[in-house]
Amino acid sequence: MLALHPRVIDAVWTAIEPLIPVHRPKPHPLGCHRRRICDRVCFEGILRRLVTGCSWDVAGRISGAGETTLRRRRDEWTAAGVFTRVRDEALAGYDRIVGLDLSEVAVDGSQHKAPFGGEGTGPNPTDRGKSGWKWSIATDRNGIPIGWAIAGANRNDCVLFAPTIAAVASRGLLDDIETMHLDRGYDNGVIRQLCVDLGLDDLVCARRRPRGTATTKRAVPLGLRWPVERTNSWFSNYGQLRRNTDRSTHQRLAQIDLVVELILTIKLIKWADRWNP
Numbered sequence: 001m002l003a004l005h006p007r008v009i010d011a012v013w014t015a016i017e018p019l020i021p022v023h024r025p026k027p028h029p030l031g032c033h034r035r036r037i038c039d040r041v042c043f044e045g046i047l048r049r050l051v052t053g054c055s056w057d058v059a060g061r062i063s064g065a066g067e068t069t070l071r072r073r074r075d076e077w078t079a080a081g082v083f084t085r086v087r088d089e090a091l092a093g094y095d096r097i098v099g100l101d102l103s104e105v106a107v108d109g110s111q112h113k114a115p116f117g118g119e120g121t122g123p124n125p126t127d128r129g130k131s132g133w134k135w136s137i138a139t140d141r142n143g144i145p146i147g148w149a150i151a152g153a154n155r156n157d158c159v160l161f162a163p164t165i166a167a168v169a170s171r172g173l174l175d176d177i178e179t180m181h182l183d184r185g186y187d188n189g190v191i192r193q194l195c196v197d198l199g200l201d202d203l204v205c206a207r208r209r210p211r212g213t214a215t216t217k218r219a220v221p222l223g224l225r226w227p228v229e230r231t232n233s234w235f236s237n238y239g240q241l242r243r244n245t246d247r248s249t250h251q252r253l254a255q256i257d258l259v260v261e262l263i264l265t266i267k268l269i270k271w272a273d274r275w276n277p
Contacts, residue, residue: 001237003051003262011265013043015089019082037065042073050255053239078250083257090264091171094144098271101141102173106181106228107164109136109157110236118247122152133244135235135256136160138168143227143234144267145260146173150252157185162194169198179204181225234263 002008020039045063049056049070056067063070077083094100111134114121124132132153138146147168149160168174177200182191184206195203204224236242238259246252 001051002266003238004048007269008262008265009044009047011269012047012086012261013040015086015261015265016043016077016082019080019085020077021080037069037073039073041065042070045070046074047258050238050240050258053243055245074251074254078254083254083261087257087260090261091146094264094268097268100144100146100173100176102146102176103178104141104181104224104227105138105146105168105177105179106225107136107138107161107186108183108225108228108232109134109160110232111153112236112241113243114153114245115243116245116247120150120152120249120252122154124153127153133252134160135241136164137228137231137235138164139228139231141224141227143231144264145231146171148256150249150256158188158191161186161191165194165198174198178202179224181228182206183225231263235259 017039023036025036041063042065045059045065048054048062049059052059054062056070060067060070065073111124111126111132113124113127114131114133117131121131121133123129133150134153134155135148135150136157137148140146147164147166147170149163149167151160165174168177179202180195180200182203182205187205192203192205195201235256238255240246240255241259244252244255246255
């Protein structure tokens with residue numbers, strides 16, 4: 001997978017390293033202690049777990065750090081806002097170098113497994129009521145994530161539409177949206193009125209089929225929703241998002257932040273190779 005390519009790992013680490021808080025070791029009363037595992041080794045272990053979906057134990061064995069060390073380092077960096085800041089830097093860098101295309105924006109959700117349950121999970125209606133979670137994501141015309149929200153798998157996509165758009169607005173991108181594309185699950189008066197209140201006048205929403213209409217006899221317009229469907233596939237390629245074993249919302253949000261950073265880094269590397277082969 002491209003996320004584990006050495007060029008991608010080096011580029012992401014170069015962005016993350018300056019943001020990591022300085023470690024100040026406490027003196028040991030006997031003057032002895034185990035040597036601290038370097039941050040680069042821990043980062044690669046955290047990244048490998050995110051990409052492959054393996055356990056902390058397996059990620060620690062491969063990277064050379066203990067699973068407790070990886071968990072502790074992940075929590076320290078999450079609390080310090082490292083993943084949030086590097087995600088913001090990646091979005092700003094992509095917008096400056098390539099540019100976000102907000103002429104066509106689409107929103108959609110995706111449900112996945114969360115076998116250990118925990119905060120922000122719920123029974124998945126499409127998986128026999130097993131514990132699951134979902135994300136709702138907004139993307140630009142090229143599938144670049146610009147806003148997202150997470151909740152339990154039993155939450156309707158319409159409920160997550162408002163926080164997803166609020167995340168877009170928090171980045172100052174709402175006024176630049178020209179056309180909003182939604183599937184027919186969002187076709188209701190509440191969503192349409194919310195779009196009007198937000199100034200999203202150009203809404204392309206696939207209409208619901210009338211009852212009794214055969215699906216094979218009447219086509220339903222899809223609009224320009226394939227970029228967000230493709231981005232959902234990009235997210236699902238990461239094993240830890242596809243089958244999430246963390247139990248806290250802030251941990252899942254940190255995972256999404258790192259995934260967005262990886263996606264944008266891969267895009268920028270391809271852009272550089274295109275013009276400077």
